[in-house]
Amino acid sequence: MITESLKSLFTRDLNKLKSEIESYQNEACLWKIDKNILNSSGNLCLHLVGNLNHFVGAILGNSGYVRNRDLEFSLKDIPRAELIKKIEETLHIVTSTLDKLSKEDLEKEYPIEPLGYTMTTEYFLIHLLGHLDYHLGQINYHRRLLDAE
Template identity: 60%
Template sequence: MLIPTLKTLFLRDLNRLKQEMSLYKNEAVIWHTEQQIPNSAGNLCLHLVGNLNTYIGAELGKTGYIRYRDLEFSLKDIPRAELIEKVEATIPVVMNALDRVREEQLDDEYPQLVFEAKTSTGYMLVHLASHLAYHLGQINYHRRLLDH
């Protein structure tokens, strides 16, 4: 029951991420930071792609993805079209990996220690969905505040 719900939420929010990136009137603003806004929308987008490809794609889907987390926050000025392509490529990775997860696995320990304490696979997947939604909201506000 939880897996179809998670698939729906990830698909919805990854499509919203593409939409948010598309809605910037001035593409350069995607990379702006200002005062108390330390992360640009572009870096948050890269972070979300890296996060999902790591914790869902590589760990549960066995894709072989290798993450370079530091680059998610240090790369700049990647064209919007390339960011959107990265999001589009992440959608089937997430969907295919979730297709491999059986409901009974949700109570199993997530294979990687991510937080201070071990968690279940179900907990980790819910965390990843809420993490995506959290940063998606930040990107939305970033766009509305800085893209005049």
């Protein structure tokens, strides 16, 4: 079933996010911006964690998570260890929520329209995976361009 594939891919990519954050040689560079790079890796990490905790954890899993999207981009200098902990907690929320979804749940309309149109839950979960990967690529480039040795 697609749920197992989604769990595998979210696990792979959230672990890759963790690895990228851990790979910064200079922790302060997680928060660096430069020229046209307006979002730091730290803020993109917070954004990904907030996004998945909201759209998967709260909406599908009734986790009670309350998102503050503005803070995802305005908070600064969160310790690396705290970012790692947030990623690990998000991975747990995502996989435990996916474990509870049936084939019928995936075929139902997603409860809200974050993209401005109706879609199935399965479709939106695939979208969320693409969103994670888009920003994961940005974080990889950010690290390679702006991490001081």
